[in-house]
Amino acid sequence: MSSLPSASDTLRCFIAVELPREVRDALHETGRALARDVRAARWVKPDSIHLTLKFLGDTPAEIIPDISRAMQTAAAQTGPFELATDALGAFPNPRKARVLWAGLSGGTDACAAMHRRIETAMAGLGFTREKRPFRAHLTLARFRDPAPVPQSVLDFPVPHLRFPVRRVVLFQSELDPRGAVYTPLATAPLD
Numbered sequence: 001m002s003s004l005p006s007a008s009d010t011l012r013c014f015i016a017v018e019l020p021r022e023v024r025d026a027l028h029e030t031g032r033a034l035a036r037d038v039r040a041a042r043w044v045k046p047d048s049i050h051l052t053l054k055f056l057g058d059t060p061a062e063i064i065p066d067i068s069r070a071m072q073t074a075a076a077q078t079g080p081f082e083l084a085t086d087a088l089g090a091f092p093n094p095r096k097a098r099v100l101w102a103g104l105s106g107g108t109d110a111c112a113a114m115h116r117r118i119e120t121a122m123a124g125l126g127f128t129r130e131k132r133p134f135r136a137h138l139t140l141a142r143f144r145d146p147a148p149v150p151q152s153v154l155d156f157p158v159p160h161l162r163f164p165v166r167r168v169v170l171f172q173s174e175l176d177p178r179g180a181v182y183t184p185l186a187t188a189p190l191d
Contacts, residue, residue: 009061012173013185015071015118017051017111017165019138023085024049026159027102031140034100037153041100041141045179049138051083051104051111053168054118056127066125067170068186074117075168075188081107084162088154089137096146101137102158107165111136114168114190166190 028046035043059067086105090097104111115134123129170186 010058011061011064011185012175013056013059013064013067013170014052014173015054015056015067015122015168015170017053017083018167018169018184019049019051020163023161023163026161027085027138027140030102030156030158034153034156037150038100038141038147040143040145040147042144043141044139048180048182049140050171050182051136051138053115054122054127054130056122063125064170064185067122068188070121070125071118071168071170071186071188074114074121076191077117078110078114078190080164080166080190081110082162082164083107083111083136084160085138085158086160088140088156088158090149090154091137094149094151094154097149098143098146099139100141100143100149100153101139104136104138106162108136111165114165118168 024046027049031043035041056067083104084106086103089101089103091099091101112134115136119129167187167189169184171182172185174181174183
């Protein structure tokens with residue numbers, strides 16, 4: 001069990017939407033059903049499936065309170081919204097995939113607005129803005145080397161599960177040989 005970080009520590013952090021257990025479990029089951037057809041993939045553990053809004057990377061522990069305050073301000077400008085799991089896709093493309101993901105539908109405009117507010121708030125704290133366009137997705141699997149994803153996998157029916165988004169969470173990510181462990185450090189409700 002990790003202890004609270006000291007002010008001199010550097011933490012690997014990101015800001016995300018935490019998913020309800022039933023959504024994570026259903027997506028994990030989707031991955032299990034596809035595992036035979038996507039052998040080169042490392043599947044994300046159900047507890048690790050989330051919607052990343054901003055990857056911060058190595059973050060000095062002493063600015064965690066500043067990040068929390070900035071998150072609160074950004075979240076206060078966005079009301080709660082609803083998303084739903086959608087079709088599968090691959091980054092950067094299905095021929096040379098590095099990531100297999102489930103897309104999202106529903107309140108994607110509200111989600112994109114939340115992402116922009118988080119980006120702006122974090123830029124004010126010195127974090128680099130993401131250059132790639134934001135695409136709301138849930139990572140299901142990663143590939144060590146680029147690999148093709150068969151069309152049959154992309155066409156696999158994903159359960160259409162609706163879920164509310166009522167808060168964003170600042171997570172610490174600790175790398176472990178069995179997979180990353182995510183610990184919530186701060187939350188910000190969407191008002």
